[in-house]
Amino acid sequence: MSTTAEAPTADSSSGAEVPLVELRGVGKSYGNIIALKDINLRVGAGEVTGVLGDNGAGKSTLIKIIAGLHKPTEGQLLVDGKPTEFNSPKDALKVGIATVYQDLAVVSLMPVWRNFFLGNELRKKGFLKSLDINGMRATTISELKKMGIDLPDVDAPIGSLSGGQRQCVAIARAIFFGARVLILDEPTAALGVKQSGMVLRYITAAKEQGFGVIFITHNPHHAHMVGDHFVLLNRGQQKLDCSFGEITLEQLTQEMAGGNELEALSHELGRT
Template identity: 55%
Template sequence: MTTQTPMIEMRSVSKHFGSVIALSDISMQVYAGEVMCLLGDNGAGKSTLIKTLSGVHQPTHGEMLLDGEPARFKSPAYALDAGIATVFQDLAMVPLMSITRNFFMGREPTVGWGPFKRIDWKYADRIAKQEMSKIGIDVRDPSQPVGTLSGGERQCVAIARAVYFGAKVLILDEPTSALGVKQASVVLRYIAKARADGLAVIFITHNVHHAFPVADAFTLLSRGGSLGSFRKEEVTREEVLNMMAGGAELESLDAELAEFQRSDREKKANSAAADQPTPKADGGNVDESAEKRLAGGY
């Protein structure tokens, strides 16, 4: 375990929505140059946690620290100014707008002054193309609509945008959930690059097979509570998967399925026995249904 100050830390953070407890006593530390994978099934509280980290929600209890200093963000804009950039699943992009416009949305570079101030599109195009090439994506024309890019490339535009504007903490909300194997590998490669550049990365996913290759640590959530945080060298992939899925529930399910199979085998055996003809006293076989029909006169 590193002895440096965590880039971002949560201490016993809880979030209530009226009588609903969405998060309960969550503690987590994320260091610069590391990837923390936040794992949990649907409804575990992952979305609420990242919205609390990024300033969308205010914690009901507990505190958050940024680089060792107490932090409380009134809105996502305050979190972004402090260096916490969140890439949500919808990416906050306009498909019909160009790559450059999406890259600089709301932060366009300008030239001139006063009434003569205008956006410097040549500079913006050059920067967008340059930043995309850093992550291995060759954009021939940065003025092309961002909707023409693949899902993985659009994720990389959103990540490159956050890094370019000075993010210290990069929060990625299910970035590989709707991607194929090749596109997911592009995103995972850039996550590894962001870690190498010294960013603290929080990678939210429910796919252990995507998380394990790039993770340095794991925090597991279940029904709004924490199952604990673990360093990668402390757990195996199978142990993480078992904790995330709920080992006791899986064992109960296995027992139920085994009972169903046993019951089904018994029914089939009883049915097969009932279909067997009855043996006669002299060793022959009698078709009972035929005897009944003869006795009934038909």
């Protein structure tokens, strides 16, 4: 991974804010199969970028490139305005890019606090270096409260929480361990209305605290509720790139549903 200097906050030539993460003309091919082509994406501090698309649109490939799992075959990935190359997800984490996947990487039977520190456990000083259980419990409670999450018992197995609560714990965990950019992979896909609302509120809370959020979803209603900027992928290509003020929910839904293709099909079926 290339090393970068202290993160710039503004473009010295134009005064415009430099994105935390930017993709310029990024493409990804697997042999003769083109998964992504000419993708341009900007993720600013205190902004939610909604990336929409159906299954097979290229959302997963996009996540893997930004998260450092795969390298693009063309184009540039920039972090704080500087071209950057990741060799592994650890490189992405070092510059503050964290991904919260659908499976959340939690152990259902372990307490909430153990999952919060999974792989990053605190240890007491001394020869034995035993786990600092009280410290981890207190930190978990404190960090969750900062996000507005008030759990009655952090000793309860995380599997006993609702899907929305587990998502929020995973988001708070990523922020605590240094994330500046959160990639959320379909966080509301398997949730009901109430639980989805909980996750959307915490996405907004993260945005208000200055984090950049990439919200991957196939639900235009959820994207429009919290998004500041929208990118629509279709079969690996970018079909839409606009800000919140440039598109209504109805227009976003229409584009997501297929736009002109859907109208043509409706007309054809009507004629039949």
